[in-house]
Amino acid sequence: MAIIITGSMLACNEASQTPASKETGKKGNKELTETIGKAKPTIKDGIMTPEILYSFGRVGSVEVSPDKSHILYQVTYVSIPQNKTNSELFIMKSDGSEKKQLTITNTQENNPQWIADGKKIAFLSNETGASQIWTINPDGGGMKQISNVEGGIDGFKYSPDGKKVLFIKSVKTVETAAEKYPDLPDASGRIVDDLMYKHWDKWVESVPHPFVADLSGNKLSNIKDLLEGEPYEAPMAPFGGIEQLAWSPDGKTIAYTSRKKTGKEYTLSTNSDIYFYDVESGQTQNMTEGMMGYDVNPQFSPDGKYLAWQSMERDGYEADKNRLFVTDLATGEKTYVTEQFDYNTDDFVWSSDNRTIYMVSSVKGTTQLHTADIVTKEITPITQGKYDYTSVALGNGKLIAKRQSMSQPAEIYSVDIASGQATEISFENKEILDQLRMGEVEERWITTTDGKEMLTWVVYPPDFDPKKSYPALLYCQGGPQSMVSQFWSYRWNLQMMAANGYIVVAPNRRGLPGFGQEWLEQISGDYGGQNMKDYLAAIDAVSKEPFVDENRLGCTGASYGGFSTYWLAGNHDGRFKAFLSHAGIFNLEAQYLETEEMFFANWDMGGPFWDKSNAIAQRTYANSPHKFIDRWDTPIMITHGEYDYRILASQGMMAFNAAQLRGIPSRMLIFPDENHWISKPQNGVLFQREFFRWFDEWLK
Secondary structure (H helix, E strand, C coil): CCCCCCCCCCCCCCCCCCCEECCCCEECCCCCCCCCCCCCCCCCCCCCCHHHHCCCCEEEEEEECCCCCEEEEEEEEEECCCCEEEEEEEEEECCCCCCEECECCCCCEEEEEEEHHHCEEEEEECCCCCCEEEEECCCCCCCEECCCCCCCCCEEEECCCCCEEEEEEEEECCCCHHHHCCCCCCCCCCCCCCCCCEECCEECCEEEEEEEEEEECCEEEEEEECCCCCCCECCCCCCCCHHHEEECCCCCEEEEEEECCCHHHHHCCCCCEEEEEECCCCCEEECCCCCCCCEEEEEECCCCCEEEEEECCCCCCCCCCCEEEEEECCCCCEEECCCCCCCCCCEEEECCCCCEEEEEEEECCEEEEEEEECCCCCEEECCCCCCEEEEEEECCCCEEEEEEECCEEEEEEEECCCCCCEEECCCCCHHHHCCCCCCCEEEEEEECCCCCEEEEEEECCCCCCCCCCEEEEEEECCCCCCCCCCCCCCCCCHHHHHHCCCEEEEECCCCCCCCCHHHHHCCCCCCCCHHHHHHHHHHHHHHCCCCEEEEEEEEEEECHHHHHHHHHHCCCCCCCCEEEEECCCCCHHHHHHHCCCHHHHHHHHCCCCCCCCCHHHHHHHHCCHHHHHHHCCCCEEEEEECCCCCCCHHHHHHHHHHHHHCCCCEEEEEECCCCCCCCCHHHHHHHHHHHHHHHHHHHC
């Protein structure tokens, strides 16, 4: 679906420049026949397919210029034939006019940001192999490489005065067998003496560190490691990035996030802190000492008098309420801004008035923008509707935010703060969306077995006819503490399921944020309990509709949703006719000793299975899906990635082997080169094709 891009788009000013091409080392002047760019598929029947799903441009980082007149943003494109992605940079005016593509390369451009008061743009590119800092003019010309750091750079921020650069680089922390025994240079064995030897999808042999360097003559010099000699992460793996570090407005202080623990201590704790590093003296101060949960993502107020950050209260509870905290840097007084707000702070940005913070929060099935007053602690919603806002930035009297829904991938919007009215300005995927027929997304509130009301999204097929009878799929959410919001996914796309003729039932069962702490926390220590009753209540309610064929019900999910699928396979009383589980937990006892982040297993499972005096833990393990294999009687498909170190592929293999030995129709799809997710384009298409081949075989 990739197309060849050979010319410039709309210019930002009268002096139009051709987008830069690093293949020529200057402004592009040759045809880039291999460049992965914007797709222009023709969709004759208006139905989404896996190939169409992978044709969408994926809007990434969004940066507003210092004078608020322009927006810089990143878009990632996908090539199924080349089996890879490509990220490019774009610029437009803040009202969405005069869009221009800045780069046309087949390398990755990311982490874009304005520098030199908006006269220049800096970004990361892997043109030379390792990811390095480059700069470019806003008209697309004058591209230059700035850094040449061995091993590459993973993220960066220029200091406010532009004289220094803060960047992230991996630092080796583990001695290899070949280094320990030089006479065995080809030895591949790993010598392990402590826990946390693997994380997410990698063996832990290095950690990210923040570095600061002087910038002179477009080159970096006097490079210094802020954690020199320390074996700790800053930012925190596997998902932390440059958002976990910040410059003070005067450029004298760097705030960084770190969990200063290793090995067993690391795997048992979520206690990270915000540290201040004095650039001149090199001294470090812990600003959140005594705050025992995650403390992350520091942001200084524009006047430098305050620091805001996200904070969790309890050590070991990774799904605790994400609170917004502010500290007065003169007095040290800390303010819990969202104390009266029973929802998470997912993202935030300071207003120019140094008193208001604009934040992103998930509330009752959607994610909206809010204002937070740091003095009165008043939280006021700005937006509403069946959407998810996923980021927020300050524009010219407005907010600039990314917004998505189950029916549209993320686009950039300008939001009026007073009215909440949002105006789309990027239109990256308009040509594709205009050709697609999306199904209706219905909000239903279903009564649970204990008399509570549960939000359930029901997605109908395009051209739904209530006089017909349809198969239905119960979608089980992962996390387990992850809200079923108006999310758009390239793996679990509910509109894709609906486009294949299924009614999709997606309940916000117990254990999800966005419905208050009581609803969220109920799931911990109760994996096979009320949340499973919630799932069954949802599918029972919807299957009573005359347009749902109760004899053609399927169930699917990933991660905790995969666990749920395995559990329901042994406890569904004949409701379902087919199951599909991806990256699910099959054996909880094995999972406790196979996973890498033990704080999660201890909190959610209640503790180790060998602690016979722990009633909560014993109840958890008694509800392990493998305990109910004797009740399995329904076709099941299992998929898993072998780079998944969160839930090992052995879990899926055990489930498949059990089904085969029981004589249950079963199929397994193993990805040797995928982690907990499925990220490679051809693997993604393969997953979608096999997903629907399986359910169509048993439900149609």
